[in-house]
Amino acid sequence: MPHDHYDHHHLSPSGHPYREDNDAPLSYWQTMEIAIREIMIEKGEFTAAEVNAQIEAMDARNPTNGAKVVARAWDEPSFKAALLADGSKATREMGFDIGPMNLVAVENTEDTHNVIVCTLCSCYPRNLLGLPPDWYKTREYRSRTVKEPRKVLAEFGVDLPEATTCRVHDSTADMRYIVLPARPAGTEGWSQEQLAELVTRDSMIGTGLPKVPG
Amino acid sequence: MSKSPDHPEHDFPEARRWHDMGGDAAGPVPNDQHDFALWEKRVDALMILGSARGHFTVDGLRRCLEDMGEKAFEEMTYYERWVASVNQNFIEAGVYTLEELGAKMEEVKARGDTYGAAQNA
Numbered sequence: 001m002p003h004d005h006y007d008h009h010h011l012s013p014s015g016h017p018y019r020e021d022n023d024a025p026l027s028y029w030q031t032m033e034i035a036i037r038e039i040m041i042e043k044g045e046f047t048a049a050e051v052n053a054q055i056e057a058m059d060a061r062n063p064t065n066g067a068k069v070v071a072r073a074w075d076e077p078s079f080k081a082a083l084l085a086d087g088s089k090a091t092r093e094m095g096f097d098i099g100p101m102n103l104v105a106v107e108n109t110e111d112t113h114n115v116i117v118c119t120l121c122s123c124y125p126r127n128l129l130g131l132p133p134d135w136y137k138t139r140e141y142r143s144r145t146v147k148e149p150r151k152v153l154a155e156f157g158v159d160l161p162e163a164t165t166c167r168v169h170d171s172t173a174d175m176r177y178i179v180l181p182a183r184p185a186g187t188e189g190w191s192q193e194q195l196a197e198l199v200t201r202d203s204m205i206g207t208g209l210p211k212v213p214g
Numbered sequence: 215m216s217k218s219p220d221h222p223e224h225d226f227p228e229a230r231r232w233h234d235m236g237g238d239a240a241g242p243v244p245n246d247q248h249d250f251a252l253w254e255k256r257v258d259a260l261m262i263l264g265s266a267r268g269h270f271t272v273d274g275l276r277r278c279l280e281d282m283g284e285k286a287f288e289e290m291t292y293y294e295r296w297v298a299s300v301n302q303n304f305i306e307a308g309v310y311t312l313e314e315l316g317a318k319m320e321e322v323k324a325r326g327d328t329y330g331a332a333q334n335a
Contacts, residue, residue, distance in 0.1 A: 029294040030253045030329050035318035036260055036301055038334060039310050046263045054259035055252075119236030121276060122292070131258070134247050137292055143238035155243055170236065173272045 058131065065096050066128035066178060067199035071192040073105075074183040087178065091128060098127040098176065104169070107180045108206075112165045115153065115206030116177040117145040123171035125178045129201055136205070146170060156207040179206040186213045232284040253329055254293040261300050270303035278302045 041048055069091055073080040083090040087103035103125060106114040118124065119142050124132040135141050145152050149166050153159070160166055169177040181203040187195060190213075202208025250258075261275060278299035286295055305312060325332045 024328065026323065026327055026329055026332050027294075029290075029297050031319050031322050031332065032301060032315070033253050033257050033260070033297050034322045034329075034332055034334075035315055036297070036304065037256060038322070039314060039318050040260070040264070040304075043310065045267055045309065050263060051256060051259045054262055055255045058255060058258060117236075120233055121279070131250060134292075135243050135245055138244055139235055139238075139287075140240040140243045143235040143240040144243070146236040147238075152243060173276065 061096075061126060061128075062130040063128075063199075063201035063204065064196070065130075066125070066201070066204045067196040068192070069094060069096065069128060069178075070180060070199045070204065071195035073180055074187075074195050075192050080180075083180065096127045098125065101173075102175045103127075104175065104177050105180050106167065106169055106177055108182045110182070111163065112167060113153075113158075113160055113206065114167045114169060114177075114179045115145060115149055116169045116171060116179060117142060118171040119143070119146055120170075120172070123173055123176060125176040125204075128178055129204060133201070153207060156202065158207065158209060179204050181210045184210050184212050231280060232287070233280045250293075251329075257293045257297045257300065261296060264300060264304060264309075269307040269309055270300075274303045274306075275299050 037048075037051060040046055041051075069083065072094070073083050079090065083105045084107060087105040088098050088101070090105075091098060091103055106116075108114055116124075118136075122132055122137040124136060126132075141152065146168050149168050150160055153166070171177055181199065183195070184198060187198070198211045198213065200208050200210060203210045265271060265275075275296070276299075279295055282290075282295060282298065286298075290298070301315065304310060305315070322332050322334075325334070
């Protein structure tokens with residue numbers, strides 16, 4: 001997240017910068033957030049430090065986690081097999097714990113493209129990709145992806161050949177999906193670090209493709 | 215029950231709830247994006263820490279979100295709906311009362327007119 005969005009002159013009591021838009025008039029729901037947090041801290045349910053730690057952990061989870069997983073799967077056939085067999089276990093062993101949920105990795109191949117959605121709400125593989133982008137939570141994406149995925153993908157600039165099978169995976173609270181994109185040609189002999197640079201967030205949702213080398 | 219237009223071999227209930235949006239007609243996917251504000255991240259943290267304390271589960275969070283109905287989905291932001299749901303769950307679990315919440319919200323409002331100013335510095 002670019003730091004130039006922050007106003008460095010105003011730091012919160014926790015030392016975190018406020019964003020400029022925090023200077024907008026206090027809203028009812030913001031008031032409620034402050035009130036709940038303070039009541040919980042006063043009652044000893046959790047501490048201010050725990051709230052801050054949770055936010056730091058949240059900020060640390062981003063698509064570079066998923067990119068490491070994808071790059072490793074491209075590089076190590078045994079890891080790829082383990083990832084496809086049990087995504088929760090394979091990613092937990094890399095330090096990206098999804099908790100009690102199930103993670104299913106779905107592989108893009110020459111003839112199959114996968115895309116993920118949550119029609120009911122906003123379920124997303126947060127351990128690998130961080131918080132979902134706004135569009136993932138919209139009525140438009142949730143409604144249409146299961147009905148006309150090719151049209152939706154075209155809006156993201158992904159034009160699937162007619163012959164390519166398109167599989168849509170509808171996430172639930174307990175079952176999250178991640179797309180394992182196809183490894184781009186021309187990357188033979190690349191290190192996992194180099195490969196990870198090609199893996200975009202959207203390529204792991206299925207609304208994008210990895211960057212091409214060059 | 216009625217027949218699905220796309221899959222007439224399947225019955226499906228007409229009383230699908232509003233949040234079950236899969237397959238509905240809708241416009242182009244908007245590509246606006248905002249960085250999450252601190253207060254939004256804190257709401258997320260309250261959900262995670264509150265669940266970790268055993269006061270509610272993700273199902274409790276979703277039940278309240280879904281019970282808010284479609285109007286709330288259209289008119290409130292994502293984390294506005296979340297804070298309302300987290301609050302409802304805490305109250306139902308008996309963690310604090312509506313009176314305690316109301317008194318604290320008055321106290322917070324009296325501190326200042328912006329989110330930054332309303333913190334208990």
